[in-house]
Amino acid sequence: MASSLVPPPTTSFFHTKKDLSLSASSQRCQKHASRRVSCSIAAPQQTQRQPSTTGSVKTAMTMTEKILARAAEKEKATPGDNIWVNVDVLMTHDVCGPGSIGIFKKEFGEDAKVWDREKLVIIPDHYIFTSDERANRNVDILRDFCQEQNIKYFYDIKDLSNFKVNPDYKGVCHVALAQEGHCRPGEVLLGTDSHTCTAGAFGQFATGIGNTDAGFVLGAGKLLLKVPPTLRFVLDGEMPSYLLAKDLILQIIGEISVAGATYKSMEFVGSTVESLTMEERMTLCNMVVEAGGKNGVIPPDNVTYKYLEDKTSVPYEPVYSDQQASFLSEYRFDVTKLEPLVAKPHSPDNRALARECKDVKINRVYIGSCTGGKTEDFMAAAKVFLASGKKVKVPTFLVPATQKVWMDVYSLPVPGSGGKTCSQIFEEAGCDTPASPSCGACLGGPKDTYARMNEPQVCVSTTNRNFPGRMGHREGEIYLASPYTAAASALTGYVTDPREFLQ
Amino acid sequence: MSFFSATATVPQNPTFVSSNKLSFSLSSSSPSTSSFNFLSFPSSQSIFCKSITASSQIARAHAPPSPATTTTAASSFHGICYVVGDNIDTDQIIPAEHLTLVPSKPDEYEKLGSFALIGLPDSYTVRFIEPGETKTKYSIVIGGANFGCGSSREHAPVALGASGAAAVVAESYARIFFRNSVATGEVYPLESETRLCEECHTGDVVTVELEENRLINHTTGKEYQLKPIGDAGPVIEAGGIFAYARKTGMIPTR
Numbered sequence: 001m002a003s004s005l006v007p008p009p010t011t012s013f014f015h016t017k018k019d020l021s022l023s024a025s026s027q028r029c030q031k032h033a034s035r036r037v038s039c040s041i042a043a044p045q046q047t048q049r050q051p052s053t054t055g056s057v058k059t060a061m062t063m064t065e066k067i068l069a070r071a072a073e074k075e076k077a078t079p080g081d082n083i084w085v086n087v088d089v090l091m092t093h094d095v096c097g098p099g100s101i102g103i104f105k106k107e108f109g110e111d112a113k114v115w116d117r118e119k120l121v122i123i124p125d126h127y128i129f130t131s132d133e134r135a136n137r138n139v140d141i142l143r144d145f146c147q148e149q150n151i152k153y154f155y156d157i158k159d160l161s162n163f164k165v166n167p168d169y170k171g172v173c174h175v176a177l178a179q180e181g182h183c184r185p186g187e188v189l190l191g192t193d194s195h196t197c198t199a200g201a202f203g204q205f206a207t208g209i210g211n212t213d214a215g216f217v218l219g220a221g222k223l224l225l226k227v228p229p230t231l232r233f234v235l236d237g238e239m240p241s242y243l244l245a246k247d248l249i250l251q252i253i254g255e256i257s258v259a260g261a262t263y264k265s266m267e268f269v270g271s272t273v274e275s276l277t278m279e280e281r282m283t284l285c286n287m288v289v290e291a292g293g294k295n296g297v298i299p300p301d302n303v304t305y306k307y308l309e310d311k312t313s314v315p316y317e318p319v320y321s322d323q324q325a326s327f328l329s330e331y332r333f334d335v336t337k338l339e340p341l342v343a344k345p346h347s348p349d350n351r352a353l354a355r356e357c358k359d360v361k362i363n364r365v366y367i368g369s370c371t372g373g374k375t376e377d378f379m380a381a382a383k384v385f386l387a388s389g390k391k392v393k394v395p396t397f398l399v400p401a402t403q404k405v406w407m408d409v410y411s412l413p414v415p416g417s418g419g420k421t422c423s424q425i426f427e428e429a430g431c432d433t434p435a436s437p438s439c440g441a442c443l444g445g446p447k448d449t450y451a452r453m454n455e456p457q458v459c460v461s462t463t464n465r466n467f468p469g470r471m472g473h474r475e476g477e478i479y480l481a482s483p484y485t486a487a488a489s490a491l492t493g494y495v496t497d498p499r500e501f502l503q
Numbered sequence: 504m505s506f507f508s509a510t511a512t513v514p515q516n517p518t519f520v521s522s523n524k525l526s527f528s529l530s531s532s533s534p535s536t537s538s539f540n541f542l543s544f545p546s547s548q549s550i551f552c553k554s555i556t557a558s559s560q561i562a563r564a565h566a567p568p569s570p571a572t573t574t575t576a577a578s579s580f581h582g583i584c585y586v587v588g589d590n591i592d593t594d595q596i597i598p599a600e601h602l603t604l605v606p607s608k609p610d611e612y613e614k615l616g617s618f619a620l621i622g623l624p625d626s627y628t629v630r631f632i633e634p635g636e637t638k639t640k641y642s643i644v645i646g647g648a649n650f651g652c653g654s655s656r657e658h659a660p661v662a663l664g665a666s667g668a669a670a671v672v673a674e675s676y677a678r679i680f681f682r683n684s685v686a687t688g689e690v691y692p693l694e695s696e697t698r699l700c701e702e703c704h705t706g707d708v709v710t711v712e713l714e715e716n717r718l719i720n721h722t723t724g725k726e727y728q729l730k731p732i733g734d735a736g737p738v739i740e741a742g743g744i745f746a747y748a749r750k751t752g753m754i755p756t757r
Contacts, residue, residue: 095602095603095656096655096656098605099605099606099657099658101607102605102606102607102608103607106607107745126602127602127603132603134603134604135603138603138605192655193654193655194653194654194679196655208655209655209679209682210655210656210657210679210683210686210687211606211607211657211683212657212683212686212687212743213682213686216745224744224753258590258649258652259648259649259652259675262649262675262677262678263678289653292649292652292677292678294678443594443599443654444594444598444599444600445599445600446603447600465594465653467592467594467595467653468594468595468622468623468624469594469595469624470594470599472600474622474623475624475625
């Protein structure tokens with residue numbers, strides 16, 4: 001599905017592997033430059049293209065280094081440098097916003113103004129549809145602050161009984177940031193949420209920060225950041241029809257472990273990545289933090305520009321890694337050889353083939369979150385339900401990430417269904433009615449959160465983390481999977497390889 | 504671990520007495536009457552009197568994390584330790600249901616502390632904070648690899664600090680947890696050369712000597728080398744990034 005929408009690019013922006021070992025800068029760590037790791041069958045040779053749009057290559061840099069150098073108004077940025085970086089967008093939400101605002105006021109003064117009222121994006125999304133008074137108060141704190149500071153982008157919700165009467169309300173911040181045009185190539189986005197790295201799909205430097213750092217940015221518009229070295233992941237080959245980007249990132253995290261990219265940037269390139277839609281690219285970058293990564297990044301291309309066309313009028317300037325940039329390691333994957341995966345409890349790197357877990361009986365399925373609650377994720381799940389024509393055997397919870405996704409679920413026709421929408425297919429399959437858009441039960445949340453795991457059950461989920469207690473119950477077990485695998489598992493009541501229904 | 508490079512000059516040899524909790528009060532009078540105090544401590548224990556305008560002498564009082572713990576010598580932490588394993592994520596340190604608590608509000612800061620490490624599975628039969636208590640009796644947490652992975656919630660180091668813990672000694676850290684620990688000055692995130700989580704047991708009496716990069720387990724009689732905290736040390740020691748940035752001239756002193 002994902003690959004069919006995008007014409008294959010004629011060229012690739014990087015050179016053959018041999019060039020990677022050449023470092024133009026004597027200040028680079030030469031000993032790391034040539035390290036490569038082969039993780040799968042050797043991939044086809046890349047076609048070459050001119051190093052256009054990369055500008056001067058006197059100092060070869062990776063995308064991440066270039067973005068940070070420019071934001072620091074410097075000629076170059078070398079991994080390990082600590083530099084003051086100007087921030088293009090700061091995002092915060094209802095969980096960390098009030099604390100960040102508190103620090104801002106304490107440090108810069110009660111009457112202080114934010115550094116730029118148009119560069120701050122505030123998105124209530126975590127604990128919205130709850131009667132928890134403190135959670136509701138936190139959204140009130142955001143609202144008061146936005147009014148006081150005349151913040152341009154505040155996606156407010158006042159009437160919790162019906163999200164549809166709140167035209168400004170979006171939902172999950174990382175998906176809303178993209179849909180509202182705040183993710184732009186070449187810029188720096190910081191957010192008080194670890195999955196801020198999702199926006200790297202747009203060729204943006206995007207990473208999660210804490211309240212104190214955010215409080216600093218609110219007043220100063222900049223932050224001291226350490227330039228990360230880059231790991232490069234080359235994904236080649238046509239995406240099999242039964243795989244989604246979630247399988248790719250679970251493969252990678254399983255390969256390098258939950259700490260394999262700690263302090264590092266993860267750059268995704270190759271013909272498979274080029275064939276992915278923006279939403280699939282977002283899934284790939286979303287989970288780099290599950291490998292410890294500081295940011296993930298994908299070179300912008302026509303797919304990116306097309307997505308942005310009607311979403312932003314802000315001029316942006318994409319950057320690309322130089323041919324001779326230094327990468328700490330390079331990992332290559334032949335995607336055609338991969339199979340549907342899950343991450344077993346209780347770690348995102350506890351990788352297994354879905355078919356290896358076919359005897360694992362499950363109690364529920366959850367489809368939602370910044371990772372697996374986008375329009376295409378629901379389309380993918382609907383495709384499996386449609387292909388099977390059967391009913392789910394376990395409660396199947398659907399939480400669209402944003403109001404836009406919710407509308408898509410109820411309006412877009414699913415290909416090959418004769419014009420049915422996802423919502424109709426879900427209803428026929430016996431799923432729960434799609435819920436109000438928010439972060440939902442991905443991270444448990446207040447006790448009355450929809451679909452929260454209040455019993456020690458086994459759940460297949462399209463979300464990003466399966467730590468103990470993540471979805472609510474400390475003894476619950478979470479299998480992370482793609483929307484295909486989640487839907488297939490819902491149909492059988494066991495962890496199930498989607499090829500059982502898609503072939 | 505190099506965290507902040509010395510892009511500005513750090514005062515030479517700042518003397519500092521050990522502190523379980525690091526905070527700062529600005530010497531200049533502030534127009535702020537805010538109740539926000541993100542590094543606030545139990546009022547009965549708050550005696551912070553650091554003057555950031557002082558040249559190289561930093562006077563700091565410390566707040567004992569709990570009556571059961573004492574901090575004796577300069578630059579050291581002494582108390583009993585609580586031992587956890589690898590990949591202790593932020594959901595285990597402070598489960599998401601408690602994230603409605605805003606760390607910059609003093610009463611909610613205290614409450615966050617009472618939930619520290621409450622997300623650990625039931626297999627941890629000895630709990631970090633005993634039922635009915637709001638503070639921990641363990642001043643040092645010893646962990647394995649990748650401590651603090653997961654969310655960027657600053658509530659995690661804050662909860663540990665607010666509970667009374669002074670330091671975490673782990674094999675390695677997830678990036679954001681380490682940074683948040685430094686940025687807030689809530690806990691010292693120290694790295695060990697060896698897997699101390701397999702060498703120490705919950706309840707062992709330990710001392711961390713910061714200057715000597717050493718952990719002594721008095722219960723077993725063994726000593727272990729710690730990695731130098733490097734450039735992050737002065738930041739934590741100053742009381743977080745704001746205090747450090749002001750001290751070093753990165754941002755104006757108010």
